[in-house]
Amino acid sequence: xxxxxxxxxxxxxxxxSTGATVLEFRLSSGTMPGFDQCLVDWRGRAVAVVRTVEAAxxxxxxxxxxxxxxxxxxxxxxxFVDVPELVVALAExxxxxxxxxxxxxxxxxxxAWPHVLASDVKYWRPGNLGEAxxxxxx
Numbered sequence: 513x514x515x516x517x518x519x520x521x522x523x524x525x526x527x528x529s530t531g532a533t534v535l536e537f538r539l540s541s542g543t544m545p546g547f548d549q550c551l552v553d554w555r556g557r558a559v560a561v562v563r564t565v566e567a568a569x570x571x572x573x574x575x576x577x578x579x580x581x582x583x584x585x586x587x588x589x590x591x592f593v594d595v596p597e598l599v600v601a602l603a604e605x606x607x608x609x610x611x612x613x614x615x616x617x618x619x620x621x622x623x624a625w626p627h628v629l630a631s632d633v634k635y636w637r638p639g640n641l642g643e644a645x646x647x648x649x650x
Contacts (some may be wrong), residue, residue, distance in 0.1 A: 517564045522605040523550035530601050546647045551575050564645050566627045570608045572598055589643045592616045617640030
């Protein structure tokens with residue numbers, strides 16, 4: 513599991529260096545979802561820097577509600593978005609690996625990601641790398 517302090521720090525550093533604004537953090541609780549989010553305002557558009565809770569992996573996605581506020585929680589695969597300037601800035605944070613939408617839409621190789629449990633893969637059958645790494649499994 514990666515540490516949230518490093519994630520928060522990386523998000524603030526990237527926001528300062530790119531002119532983005534950190535709006536809020538949406539952190540998972542318990543076992544799901546399998547990711548945290550940092551919502552940022554990127555040139556008038558809200559996007560989420562997402563971090564897997566099991567590995568030091570970041571990506572950029574459409575923001576998602578991850579709590580049961582008002583009885584509502586969003587489920588299903590994330591929609592990853594391409595924001596090259598943020599990806600470059602995130603990649604400069606050496607403690608994290610940053611994946612692009614093209615990589616996340618690619619096949620999932622369980623051997624390359626040993627922290628993803630074989631039993632979860634067998635049961636949930638992720639369709640691509642993004643679904644395997646950034647998930648709502650319990």
